[in-house]
């Protein structure tokens with residue numbers, strides 16, 4: 229087998245289908261206005277956050293040095309877990325090196341062969357991979373359809389069951405019917421796992437997320453994942469739930485046990501972002517104002533969070549609109565098959581409360597013109 233040839237053939241296939249994706253390194257101090265990333269509050273470059281991350285690297289070193297269960301648990305992890313749990317209203321939290329690891333852990337440590345996972349059709353790849361890792365049976369429910377979830381739960385009485393959803397969906401930008409789903413989980417003895425990657429820092433009182441806003445913090449049939457890599461501007465993931473849930477994960481979650489602890493700079497950066505958010509509870513309101521105005525300008529429905537999804541007629545039209553934006557100094561994301569669950573190519577435009585007002589006005593104008601021209 230000639231592996232180099234095999235790799236080249238795969239790339240050529242994707243190229244021919246118009247689906248080849250490439251990595252574009254960003255330079256430091258890039259002047260482009262970024263409406264493609266997930267730094268929703270602009271905290272990744274906030275001076276307090278940068279300084280906290282830099283100080284932590286100087287104090288603790290560049291890496292945690294070992295698994296959390298060996299010597300890789302730092303006082304910084306403890307502080308972050310305590311403060312994030314208090315902020316979101318949960319008894320306990322456990323930090324992971326990525327949100328991806330957190331999602332792998334919550335599923336694989338809670339269910340196994342013979343158990344059941346009911347997964348919304350649009351959950352993130354990390355949750356899909358988590359189900360594969362767990363070897364549990366999976367039933368895919370129609371997107372945001374609580375009646376479909378109810379039907380599946382009713383057909384599987386007595387099985388250990390997880391229900392997987394995102395609070396705000398990463399590509400579509402819509403919100404899950406959390407209260408209904410939590411009630412169903414309770415009624416059927418299931419556990420609702422909510423991925424708040426795009427909710428915490430963005431929605432709810434002071435950015436406490438959609439689970440908190442729905443009055444479900446601490447609910448006995450709910451646990452949640454938060455990522456530190458989006459609104460928190462750093463890197464990492466956190467699971468939140470009861471103290472016994474945390475203890476179980478520490479002892480049973482392989483992506484936690486066999487992974488090096490979250491790096492000191494990331495931990496301290498996330499903690500500084502959290503403290504900034506606590507001190508500036510109005511910050512998520514800037515996202516709301518901006519995203520509502522942008523949705524109106526683009527004539528699309530205002531989303532629940534910071535993610536605006538603009539359907540485009542073809543992958544080519546989406547790419548052309550993206551290129552037109554970049555030409556005028558604005559970066560938006562373009563999602564095409566196979567990265568879109570429903571096969572619909574779209575521009576994904578994210579709101580960043582950290583962009584100065586004048587830049588935001590320019591970006592709104594550019595994005596509106598480009599998307600209208602190519603739709």
Ligand code: PMP
Pocket residue numbers: 326327328329331352354394398423425426455456457463464465
């Ligand atoms: N869940 C969702 C919904 C996400 O969008 C992402 C990031 N794309 C993740 C989990 C993974 O988080 P992280 O980037 O921290 O690994």
